[in-house]
Amino acid sequence: xxxxxxxxxxxxxxxxxxxxxxxxxxxxxxxxxxxxxxxxxxxxxxxxxxxxxxxxxxxxxxxxxxxxxxxxxxxxxxxxxxxxxxxxxxxxxxxxxxxxxxxxxxxxxxxxxxxxxxxxxxxxxxxxxxxxxxxxxxxxxxx
Numbered sequence: 567x568x569x570x571x572x573x574x575x576x577x578x579x580x581x582x583x584x585x586x587x588x589x590x591x592x593x594x595x596x597x598x599x600x601x602x603x604x605x606x607x608x609x610x611x612x613x614x615x616x617x618x619x620x621x622x623x624x625x626x627x628x629x630x631x632x633x634x635x636x637x638x639x640x641x642x643x644x645x646x647x648x649x650x651x652x653x654x655x656x657x658x659x660x661x662x663x664x665x666x667x668x669x670x671x672x673x674x675x676x677x678x679x680x681x682x683x684x685x686x687x688x689x690x691x692x693x694x695x696x697x698x699x700x701x702x703x704x705x706x707x708x709x
Contacts, residue, residue, distance in 0.1 A: 591636060592636065594631055596684055596708065597631060597633060597651070597675075598628055598653075599709070600649075600684075600686045600708055601628055601671050601673060602626075604673055604686060605626065605628075605655075609623060609626075624658055626655060626656065626657050627655075627658075628656075629653070629654045629656065630652075630653060630667065631651065631652075632651045632652050633650075633651040634651040634652070635651070636648075636649050639674075641674060641676040641705070642676070644678065644679060645676075646674060646677065646687060647675045648672065648673075649671075649674075649675060650670070651670075652671065653669050654667045654668070654669070674688065674689070674703075675708075684708045685705035685708060686708050687703045687704070688703070688706075
């Protein structure tokens with residue numbers, strides 16, 4: 567009877583610890599927001615370089631997001647994750663829509679110290695804002 571209680575206690579402890587860890591992992595909803603933020607930034611950068619007005623850019627949406635890997639890492643002094651997978655992209659033009667399936671993605675997510683918010687992190691190559699000749703992270707709040 568005593569061993570049964572010990573086993574039940576260990577199972578309960580293990581399940582609670584796994585639940586606590588799972589709450590700190592980026593979920594699909596957060597990853598979708600991160601992909602959308604990263605995509606819109608890339609689209610804006612390309613439009614600026616090509617001198618395309620925002621009125622001529624298609625609207626977009628994501629679906630079928632499949633997370634294939636979550637790798638923990640440190641981003642600056644905070645806990646982060648490298649998340650990889652695939653998604654379907656729908657581009658809506660004035661006269662038609664285009665769906666592209668099985669697009670690979672890779673996003674870096676940084677959890678803030680208080681644990682309430684996440685930031686999209688992008689590694690920049692070159693000199694940091696402080697002038698150091700090194701790679702550095704730039705982060706943006708995911709809302």
